[in-house]
Amino acid sequence: xxxxxxxxxxxxxxxxxxxxxxxxxxxxxxxxxxxxxxxxxxxxxxxxxxxxxxxxxxxxxxxxxxxxxxxxxxxxxxxxxxxxxxxxxxxxxxxxxxxxxxxxxxxxxxxxxxxxxxxxxxxxxxxxxxxxxxxxxxxxxxxxxxxxxxxxxxxxxxxxxxxxxxxxxxxxxxxxxxxxxxxxxxxxxxxxxxxxxxxxxxxxxxxxxxxxxxxxxxxxxxxxxxxxxxxxxxxxxxxxxxxxxxxxxxxxxxxxxxxxxxxxxxxxxxxxxxxxxxxxxxxxxxxxxxxxxxxxxxxxxxxxxxxxxxxxxxxxxxxxxxxxx
Amino acid sequence: xxxxxxxxxxxxxxxxxxxxxxxxxxxxxxxxxxxxxxxxxxxxxxxxxxxxxxxxxxxxxxxxxxxxxxxxxxxxxxxxxxxxxxxxxxxxxxxxxxxxxxxxxxxxxxxxxxxxxxxxxxxxxxxxxxxxxxxxxxxxxxxxxxxxxxxxxxxxxxxxxxxxxxxxxxxxxxxxxxxxxxxxxxxxxxxxxxxxxxxxxxxxxxxxxxxxxxxxxxxxxxxxxxxxxxxxxxxxxxxxxxxxxxxxxxxxxxxxxxxxxxxxxxxxxxxxxxxxxxxxxxxxxxxxxxxxxxxxxxxxxxxxxxxxxxxxxxxxxxxxxxxxx
Numbered sequence: 001x002x003x004x005x006x007x008x009x010x011x012x013x014x015x016x017x018x019x020x021x022x023x024x025x026x027x028x029x030x031x032x033x034x035x036x037x038x039x040x041x042x043x044x045x046x047x048x049x050x051x052x053x054x055x056x057x058x059x060x061x062x063x064x065x066x067x068x069x070x071x072x073x074x075x076x077x078x079x080x081x082x083x084x085x086x087x088x089x090x091x092x093x094x095x096x097x098x099x100x101x102x103x104x105x106x107x108x109x110x111x112x113x114x115x116x117x118x119x120x121x122x123x124x125x126x127x128x129x130x131x132x133x134x135x136x137x138x139x140x141x142x143x144x145x146x147x148x149x150x151x152x153x154x155x156x157x158x159x160x161x162x163x164x165x166x167x168x169x170x171x172x173x174x175x176x177x178x179x180x181x182x183x184x185x186x187x188x189x190x191x192x193x194x195x196x197x198x199x200x201x202x203x204x205x206x207x208x209x210x211x212x213x214x215x216x217x218x219x220x221x222x223x224x225x226x227x228x229x230x231x232x233x234x235x236x237x238x239x240x241x242x243x244x245x246x247x248x249x250x251x252x253x254x255x256x257x258x259x260x261x262x263x264x265x266x267x268x269x270x271x272x273x274x275x276x277x278x279x280x281x282x283x284x285x286x287x288x289x290x291x292x293x294x295x296x297x298x299x300x301x302x303x304x305x306x307x308x309x310x311x312x313x314x315x316x317x318x319x320x321x322x323x324x325x
Numbered sequence: 326x327x328x329x330x331x332x333x334x335x336x337x338x339x340x341x342x343x344x345x346x347x348x349x350x351x352x353x354x355x356x357x358x359x360x361x362x363x364x365x366x367x368x369x370x371x372x373x374x375x376x377x378x379x380x381x382x383x384x385x386x387x388x389x390x391x392x393x394x395x396x397x398x399x400x401x402x403x404x405x406x407x408x409x410x411x412x413x414x415x416x417x418x419x420x421x422x423x424x425x426x427x428x429x430x431x432x433x434x435x436x437x438x439x440x441x442x443x444x445x446x447x448x449x450x451x452x453x454x455x456x457x458x459x460x461x462x463x464x465x466x467x468x469x470x471x472x473x474x475x476x477x478x479x480x481x482x483x484x485x486x487x488x489x490x491x492x493x494x495x496x497x498x499x500x501x502x503x504x505x506x507x508x509x510x511x512x513x514x515x516x517x518x519x520x521x522x523x524x525x526x527x528x529x530x531x532x533x534x535x536x537x538x539x540x541x542x543x544x545x546x547x548x549x550x551x552x553x554x555x556x557x558x559x560x561x562x563x564x565x566x567x568x569x570x571x572x573x574x575x576x577x578x579x580x581x582x583x584x585x586x587x588x589x590x591x592x593x594x595x596x597x598x599x600x601x602x603x604x605x606x607x608x609x610x611x612x613x614x615x616x617x618x619x620x621x622x623x624x625x626x627x628x629x630x631x632x633x634x635x636x637x638x639x640x641x642x643x644x645x646x647x648x649x650x
Contacts, residue, residue, distance in 0.1 A: 015583065018583055018584045019583065022464045022465045022583075023464055095650065098646050098647070098650050099643060099646045099647045102646055119650055124650045126458070126462070128645075128649055128650040129634050130593075131649045132634055132635065132637070132638050132640075132645055132649050133451070133634055133637065135638060135640075135649070136610045136613075136634075136637035136638045136639070137451070137603070137606055137607050137610055137637070138603075138606060139347045139348055139606075139639065140347045183596070185598075245587075258340065258343055258344065258347075258599060258602035258603060258605070258606055259343045259599070259602055261598075262570075262598040262599040262602055263596075263598045264595075264596075264597050264598060264599070264602070264603045264606075265594075265595070265596040265597075266593075266594070266595055266596075267592075267593070267594040267595075267596070268591075268592070268593050268594075269590075269591070269592040269593075269594070270589075270590070270591055270592075271508070271588075271589075271590040271591075271592070272589050272590075273510075273586075273587040273588045273589060274583060274584070274587040274589070277583035277584055277587055277589070278462070278463075278583060278589045280583070281462055281463060281464075281583055281589075282462050285461045285462055288461075303645075303646060303650055304634075305633065305634050305635040305638075305642075305645055305646075305649070305650070306633045306634075306635055306642070307633055307634075308630065308631045308632055308633055309454050309457055309458055309461075309629075309630050309631075309632075309634075310457065310630040310631055312457070312458065312461035312462070313457050313460060313461045313630075314461070314464065315460075317630075317631070318424060320453075320457055320628075320630055321423050321424045321427055321628060321630075322423070322424045324453055324456045324457050324460070324630070325420065325423050325444055325449045325453040325628060325630070
């Protein structure tokens with residue numbers, strides 16, 4: 001039995017908690033939270049420990065801590081803190097900062113003799129894996145990642161900062177026309193606008209100037225101005241009823257040729273009704289891998305690129321070879 | 326520079342040879358063949374060595390031998406023979422015999438201190454990997470493999486045994502209706518007929534009874550009787566012109582739910598204009614992994630389930646983390 005701790009109890013953590021029920025070789029041993037009373041009410045009898053700098057120094061037996069906080073402020077602090085005491089898994093997703101975070105976690109985990117799997121989930125994570133496999137198997141090819149249809153939290157938050165906006169939800173849509181070109185064996189360079197479009201649902205304050213809101217959103221640099229963005233105004237009730245889930249998904253495609261003329265196309269696709277629950281499920285499989293790596297004498301930081309896939313599986317090697325190969 | 330030997334010079338070997346040109350860290354050092362004169366004519370200045378039981382005992386420097394012979398008679402003999410002297414990669418694809426072949430190769434490779442990657446390619450190989458990942462990330466889900474559109478060599482050979490048939494080519498088509506059900510989040514049990522259909526192109530002897538040939542093919546047990554099979558009669562010229570390539574492809578899908586109701590779908594797809602060239606390209610990436618595993622002190626048999634994906638890549642870990650994660 002692998003004892004799991006969840007650090008930070010938000011949507012991804014709830015996904016991890018649910019996933020543990022589908023993985024009978026693991027159990028939730030403790031939750032770390034900055035608001036332990038609220039979490040205790042939600043989850044019942046499992047020990048809930050207040051997250052502070054002494055948090056890891058307690059006596060509940062824990063094999064792997066799954067860090068479910070945000071990549072901006074939580075994980076960069078909690079990663080090194082928890083890796084001093086336990087093996088860890090996180091979904092650190094600030095792409096540009098991954099090499100630096102890897103080095104920091106590698107240093108701590110080597111010193112403490114733990115295994116820290118960083119940047120796991122579907123992107124970064126599985127999609128990283130599929131980008132590397134596509135490139136290795138078709139070295140003369142070109143890789144593409146498309147996201148959607150799904151909710152972008154960052155873009156929703158950005159739209160919510162516009163004056164007159166009470167609530168907003170931004171969806172990313174991949175451009176079918178671009179995907180069809182790649183599936184057809186072409187290897188074009190796309191602009192942001194050619195790869196994705198955005199659809200934003202907005203609840204506006206009563207009497208707000210909708211045209212002004214629309215322009216403020218569609219013209220917002222970094223977030224919307226590089227895309228064709230559609231803005232739809234809806235009621236609070238519609239927002240609550242029609243936009244209360246967190247779907248997402250995406251595509252990793254590699255298009256290349258062998259021997260100049262023979263087109264070879266690889267496509268990996270996720271279509272997720274609940275992004276946080278799927279992410280949670282991937283993190284749990286990574287926790288199994290972290291536990292096994294440490295038990296086999298390994299230590300240090302890993303990404304999903306560094307892990308033999310069999311280690312994610314609840315099945316033994318012999319079973320995998322006879323039933324899955 | 327990794328020195329590669331090719332054992333057996335057929336279509337997959339030609340694919341390996343072409344793939345080596347796209348991978349500048351490797352070079353073809355030697356070819357082993359039972360018909361060295363013919364191969365020498367085809368490939369020029371590279372040493373060609375006659376395959377016999379003393380074949381591996383020669384002086385050309387070789388790091389990894391890629392075994393490109395057939396799974397029925399060649400690889401089961403050549404695998405242990407070459408693993409005594411070199412690290413090896415093969416695409417042994419007799420699914421039911423993989424566990425036993427793995428044990429035999431593991432014993433030899435451990436004794437000789439080499440790394441033997443068995444059953445590599447796209448299926449078994451990448452598809453095995455995707456089946457295991459799908460199962461690990463969605464443990465409450467159900468996995469499906471669909472093949473096609475592509476040429477089935479075994480079914481083509483079977484159709485060719487029918488009296489009155491001069492030449493035949495059998496294509497496997499996946500059933501879109503079944504794939505749509507899986508993409509829709511359903512997890513049905515399919516019969517063979519519901520998953521695939523077959524389309525056979527036949528060149529018949531002049532004056533042959535076409536209706537009799539059609540019935541003999543569509544009623545053939547193990548090969549065609551469990552499928553809806555369409556038989557088309559064509560001329561020698563059409564066969565030579567329209568059916569001279571080896572396309573293939575397929576789909577690995579996992580459909581599952583998290584928290585009972587949230588559907589999560591993963592789909593991996595290959596669409597290959599040249600099956601042997603893509604297989605060759607995968608085997609070459611595996612040779613890189615075998616070389617690195619041995620250099621890191623490992624030995625024994627591996628499948629693609631046991632290999633950290635970064636080892637396939639020509640890029641360093643630091644580059645992978647900054648550009649692919």
